[in-house]
Amino acid sequence: MGFEIKKAKQEKEDKSFDIDSLLKKEITLFGSAFSNKKREAFYTELYVLLQAGLELKDALDLILKEQKKEFDVNLFQNIINDLILGKNFSEALRARNVFSDYEYYSVQIGEKTGTLNRVIEELSIFYKQRNEQRRNVINALSYPLIILITAFFAVLFMMQFVVPMFADIFKQNKVELPWITSQIINASNFFRDYYWVILVLLIGLLIFRRIFSGKIWYRKFSALFILKTPFVGEFFRKVKIAQFTQAITLLIGAKVPLLNGIQLTQKMIVFYPLQEALKKIEKDILLGKSLSESINKHSIFDSKMGALIKVAEETNQNHVIFQRLTEQYTKDIEYRSKMLSSVLEPVIILFLGAVIATILVAMYIPMFNLSTVIS
Template sequence: MAFQLENISKQKITVEKKSNISSLLEKEVIVLKKAFSNKIKEDFYTELGVLLKAGINLKDALELIKQTQKNKKTKSILQTVVDDVVSGKSLSEAIKMQKGFSEYEYHSLKIGEETGTLSKIAEQLGSFYNRKNEQRKHLINALTYPCIILTTALLVVVFMLQFVVPMFQDIFKQQNIEMPAITLFVVNISEFIKSYGWSLILGILLLIFSRLFFNEKIWYKRIKDSVLNKIPFIGNFIKTVYLSQFTQAIALLSASKVPIVNSISLVKQMINYYPLNTALNNVESRLLKGENLSHSMSANKLFDQKMVALVKVAEETNQTEFMFERLNSQYNARVQQRSKVLSTVMEPIIILFVGLFVGFILIAMYLPMFKLSSILG
């Protein structure tokens, strides 16, 4: 934990002075980083839950957490929250006024305040963001190594098309050798790379940075998630990650006694995945018409039959919280398993694909060489 509980009654926090070298090494580098990222939220709610459970009042707990933050924007937001709490507002109301927090957090904290279980709700929110961050790490770990291999391989292929193929092309022209169709195809690709290479690089960079501006646009989410879902292995893996987050969120809201219709509405605001948001909109509309949750979910292909069957059992036995916790454990285990399989399977597939492409280029270049050797012979 980043704070100590000794001498809380004195309400004094001692900050040790460090050398310039040490402070420079520990300085937080923030580039396009949110003031309240998921990682910061995980630490914030976990620490808040521990402090409140230890008997510290809300104001002192927020003050202590604020002092542990390195990001000035985060400190500024927490100071505003502290000021609002001191002025008489509840924590949920203070949180709602800040852009970095969602309606899901606001309603969860409000329920905790009304039921006297704020420390428990804070711990649950910390657990939610902990699981969410862990799943993000699994996704990054699964894709990092294949992406490095793919990028390196593409650079090798581009180098061959940019420099090696033109050398062979000059030789063939000097010897007036008629090039076969496969060689002409590779030569045309090489000329295209030479003419429009920088435009392609610029287009890729614009595509990468476009998410900074269009990430909240519905059309962008629809296209992005649709493309990702069609990628073998990766599409199913991403779907499993978001279903795990969905089941965990419903389990936490059920534990807080939030009605299922309100839970579905809140989860839509927490999870940024277009297919799931679309499915939840459909589920919500069916619930409002009087249908039960399992029947509403069965109309969407996103939810598998096992989930629908367990939800139906949960409705009949009034064990919604327990059943969604069980589903969450299963999906989380599946995420870990698929992340390992994904990183294992993607590597040989990429190597095979690149090997075939490089072999194709070499064959295309050596076919005219055979003809040249027969002429010289």
């Protein structure tokens, strides 16, 4: 059972689904969009209600009554209205631009094969694991980031107030300054005189990212920068590979053909190296090559993945193998998130401690000379 992805791209070109922008909306709009967290809750509750024997419309009615935000109320009400008009559940989802082709085709296949309950369960598991990965990333980076911001403001305070105070004392007493002290004072003066330039540059960078984030060259450069970053790069690569195996697991479980599953996954995971690799894998499969053979050509995938997929192809156990790969990568991400946090925290503390110590030493060395002169 296949379907044409290119046609779907043309029909939904104006309202394509972007995971990166969705994640941003969860932060900036405080839940006004249909976030991944809401998707997890929706599919989990829907699965429980369907398993309890309720009809689809009755289950959606119950879910609708629990909604408090206007956006969510309108969303579920429109879906129910489409069902009343005789549309399939998948068609009702597709009519709402908050749902992706990924969800649409999964539900569509579930309807056609009589496995809708299983597809809904798989979607629930998919978004649960996706949210867990997101939480792991946040947990890994939040505490080091807090330390970095706190230390930055400490250094900022010293450069703005403490260093100028010492500089005035040295100037009044005509103390000969060591080289390092002169450099710190010059940096302090530059910051006081041109701090607005730094603010303009930061705002400019944010605007620049906003404008060019969708450009291929920007996505390619940013992905390369992330992958080359020590500790963070490998962790981020594992997260994206885990998302890939999760997506394929769900689609294979929903009886979506492998080729179509790869096409859908390309649109779901916005990460340039992985998308480019999947495009080449798609071409190889169309030429008659196996998935394992194609995956082994791309360095973004682990060699063990190619070996396990080869076994899956030989034993016709694709769903089981991809499910195991997802579990392995999820555990690996949890371990790496803890390790990343434990590594970054002391590194940041040591680095910023060295910066603050350098400023203090640079200020106190002339004070010793001053006390000698006074004596």
